Amino acid sequence: MRAEWEALAQPAEQIATGQSVGLPVPGWSGAAFPPWRALHGRLCRIEPLAIEAHGAQLFDALHQMPGGANWTYLSHGPFAKLEDWLAWMRGSIVQDDPQFYAIVDVADGAAIGLCSYLRIAPADGCIEVGFLNFSPRLQRSRQATEAMYLMMRNAFELGYRRYEWKCDAQNEPSVRAALRLGFTFEGLFRQARTNKGRNRDTAWFSILDHEWPARRRALEGWLADANFDDQGRQLRSLADFAACHEHER
Template structure:
């Protein structure tokens, strides 16, 4: 890994150039295997296996608020939902994952690895849709941690991205809580559901990951939860303070 504080390098013409990335090789794509922690399990989405749980869980979102900033949904009926799940399952990029709550054993959300650029070591997490029961839970946070850990520690990616509608305050807050750095707004980047989207970009780099991983693991540790499963300290207490 290269420290971003390294002094600038220069080529033989005296022009500033980036620091070398030694022994770099393209990164593998995420495998089909599951990831499991104390609260959650993340596994490749299967419509037949996860459909009943997901449809029932998302149905608890009475006004469809979960889907406001998503390209798909809300769904008129189970048939429409199953068509969407089938498309998601067959997609290679995005590569959709089901998020299971281990306490109930139920699938309560989805997320995906997407816009994968193995040659450059860049990968994005997106299509994050969490049913009301999964939102703001340790299982949801752990699922995001598991996906980060696979990208950085198992697969060796250099950059992990999070993008969302700039008006999606909840998504932006979640990115910042998880340690992503805000990098700017891409104006008029997307048209979806017949409306404009200015896209907010966030990312974590491999240099930043060890500190963020330690913060997430400290927050997820059993000692940070009381007998009723309530956190003793918020994740922000473990995250590095802005310089």
């Protein structure tokens, strides 16, 4: 356990008292609170969540999976009727944190997923991505990867030092997605909360600012048109690109 701790810990130095402390962060004055604005990609857009633009479309898109499987690990939903979903949206879009967005397919303008920034701490330089809900059309698509890339890129450009991903430890697709996207698993918070009357152990993942350049190059390489054939099939995996950039900064 100590070896794992030391492998994850950031560099430190010893001060006059003989104690070890973290290294100084020169010129640190905090990150910027994320402005509620659209993020534009080639395949998708991240748009501030809006009832008129996204409400009905997202209700239909996110209620297609049998048994509402895409809602199992979320603290809200599924919703029996459109009015209930719109009421949830009204209460959510007035908040600064979480800050909700719709994921929109550039090809036809359809809203096909939901995401957010949350636990936004500009003074500490820490921000989390969460409340992810992908429709069947968005799941395992290039748009899904691009959406997560756009959210990451925006956060680091705003000056954040730490980008977090947390999920129910039983949510295997979310765990796999975090690892695929280049997040580092940091640990398991046992009995962190209850969700829909059940225990939730929370798995924590992160990407740090000095890790981002290599993650960015891997994601951009994978997303490039040259990495896909005429049938839209990938030629190289994201793991392959990540391995090529593993030791870069």
